Amino acid sequence: MSAKTQRGSAASRVFVVVAVSAAVIVAALAAVLVLDAERSERNEAEEVTRAVASSLASLPEVAQSLSAPDPSEALQPLAADVMAQTGLDFVTIMTPDGIRVSHRDPAEIGRHYLGTIPSTPSVFTEEFTGTLGPSVRTIVPVTAEGELVGWVSVGVTIGSIWSKILPRLPFVVSIALALLAAGLVGAWLARRTTRRVAGDLPAGTIRDAVASYESVRTLGEALRAQTHEHGNRMHTAVSLLELGRTGEAIEILTETSRQSQELVDQVAARRGGDPTVGALLLGKAAQARERGIEWSAEIDPDAPRSVLSPVDAVSVVGNLIDNAMDAAAAAEAPRWVRVVFGRTPSSPASLRMEVSDSGTGVPAALRERIYEHGFTTKPGGAEGRGVGLALVRSIVASAGGRLELRDDPTAFVVTLPARPT
Structure with missing residues (x-):
């Protein structure tokens, strides 16, 4: 991407996209009108020649x-x-x-x-x-x-057929110019609206802001679930201690520590590990238990380091896990979510992240629409904004990676390129 493109504001890019789209549509419409006029004149010529020839004959x-x-x-x-x-x-x-x-x-x-x-x-x-x-x-x-x-x-x-079409061209051109003017006005309004929301910020900065927001949201939800789970266990342990049931209190606290420590050990063992993603996984594990979903995380200690920034990594992993847990929670038992970090078989230096679930999968008719901004199969409100997968694909594509959807079981697989040395 050139420096000039990077400096261009989101509002300007919206104006260019809308204006170019309007110009293309107007040009296509003008061509259709001209071709339709030519077809009409040709049909008339066929009818006239047939009638005159038959009459003479x-x-x-x-x-x-x-x-x-x-x-x-x-x-x-x-x-x-x-x-x-x-x-x-x-x-x-x-x-x-x-x-x-x-x-x-x-x-x-x-x-x-x-x-x-x-x-x-x-x-x-x-x-x-x-x-x-x-x-x-x-x-x-x-x-x-x-x-x-x-x-x-x-x-x-x-030539005679086209000579009859030429007088119609000014009408076609006037319609085309009127539609083009309307399209440019629409582009100007879109630019003005975008500027009110985003000012003169570049599109990349806006995407980063959305990624930051999504990172904070998903990480906050994970930490809230983890805090809630620890709070419940601590209250239970304190109550057991007050009742003199010390052994059961110790068992609860030990189990809590063991579950968290297993995931901590996996994250810490990875030579290219990101502590932010590690904290996210700990929180998501607690969130899964809170929702009655079986949680499984496999982190290869030799998995390459991600090329994504911590903010983008949390956005990608967090959104994929959120979608997987929503799908698993809506399915019949057993309900499970599995997260895997490892090497890409065809390219050991590339990182492969897979998030799979026990959900019913994505219908064939929606396999492309799920990546559209604003589209969601979830109910409206805070949980159904239709941003997650669109943002995930944008972040992965910007990093030169690939996002794939697989079936049996449903799994989103992210492949990221090797990190420059």
Whole structure:
């Protein structure tokens, strides 16, 4: 990313995105309108050429003239009159084998017709390039007493079709400019609204602020659960001591210490461990027990150090665990969440984080929407903001990593690149 892009404010980037989107949509709409007009004119040309050719072919004098010694004497003036009255580009009358007896250019009379002549007497419309250039043309058989005596071909050049479209272009352009102006106004309003909220802060700074907020939120929830759990156990132990049941009080305190110490030992053993993430895992373990969810954490001591900052690491891990616990809590027993830190098999220097759960999984129709800002399958309110996975993917992508969703069991897998040495 260039320094200029990094310095650009979020408001400016919103303006550019909205303005460019509006321009693209307007250009596409203008193209659709022009193509629709061209299609309409082409359809009209096909209908007109078919009607005129059929009318000429049904005239008795056409069939009679084709049997005369010099058909051009009568048919060339007739074709010229029809072209003058209808505005068609050419009316060509020919013998059964395709020799012209009339043509817009008299010099072409006596030459073979350029176009498709049906193998059996039938009406046929096509686009073909003849002496006048590309044209839409219809050829109709001329019959006398059931016998084929000739053909009539009537056509409109593509140039003539577009000459009818050109007068419509100012209308299309005016609509396009009006829509573009509306889009630019929308972009300006979006920029103004964004600036009211974020000022002139760069987009990256705003994302960092959201990540910081999410980190504080998830870490705070974890520590609250841990404090609550310890408080309950301490109250229970104190009550047992007051009742003289010292052994049971010691057992409760020992079990609490043992559970926490196991996770502390795993975090401490990891050579690239992050104490902030360690504190998060301790709190989340307590939160899982509080919600009746079986907790499992496997941390490879040789797992590489994360390229993420502590704030981003807490956002990623915390949000994935929160989603996993929500899914597990909504599922039928057994309810469990499993967290794994280790090396990536294909790249030992890369860190692999996996958070899996016993939930019902993500429906196929929602596998992409779950990453959209504002989308959530949770109820509205503090627990359903629709920020978590969008933020996780943004942080992982910015670090050059990859976020994958797997099934059986449901698992979000984060792969982060090796940390620069």
